[in-house]
Amino acid sequence: MPKVEETDGQIVFIEKVPNGVRIFLAIVGLFPMFLAPYELLIRPKWNGFSLYLIIPILISVGAILVGGLFVAAGLFGLNQTFIFLAKSKTIHHSYESALMPLRRKTYKFSDIAKSSINTHDWTDGPSTYSLQFIFKDGQKIEISSFETRNEAEQSLNKVENLIR
CATH class of the missing domain: 2.30.29 (PH-domain like)
Incomplete structure (x- = not known):
């Protein structure tokens, strides 16, 4: 309003x-941007490309995009x-x-x-x-x-x- x-x-x-809302949006956005790729791609230590890797890649890309929108809302x-x-x-x-x-x-x-x-x-x-x-x-x-x-x-x- x-x-x-x-x-x-x-x-x-x-x-x-409000600045508090900006900070909250940025933190909420950073969380999925880093957590999903780490948990789905880096931590499992994939050995080369396989068909099973496509789903974690898609989920990670989606998490990066959604998180990026939250960060952008906080900053812009x-x-x-x-x-x-x-x-x-x-x-x-x-x-x-x-x-x-x-x-x-x-x-x-x-x-x-x-x-x-x-x-x-x-x-x-x-x-x-x-x-x-x-x-x-x-x-x-x-x-x-x-x-x-x-x-x-x-x-x-x-x-x-x-x-x-």
Whole structure:
């Protein structure tokens, strides 16, 4: 759930991945990346290639890929802030990850080509909703993850009212 702060003439969306979650994801990812290949390929001391070796190789490759996804999520998960300022009619977008330094971009309200709500359907839980802004230069920015469509619509309406 994003943190949404509203003050007079300003709306701020803040999304952060806590450092504890980053560390947990990285550790959980490293565990299968090293354990499966060691236990299935190195420890048994295979003597040459055989058909029976194909299954441990496939399992090890799968474990490395899944573990790599967890490590990537920990290292590349974005912290981002999106600030709409009515007074200057600008949008300030700043973002960073564990490996990427802080970057900032500024847009004018007139640069927005389209704003919409995206629905994310999950197989193991309820749908979530996010706000998407498409700018005239083709840049797409998706912010926030709302639990209900009503929350997303309320936030989008507030932003659109501020932009007018």
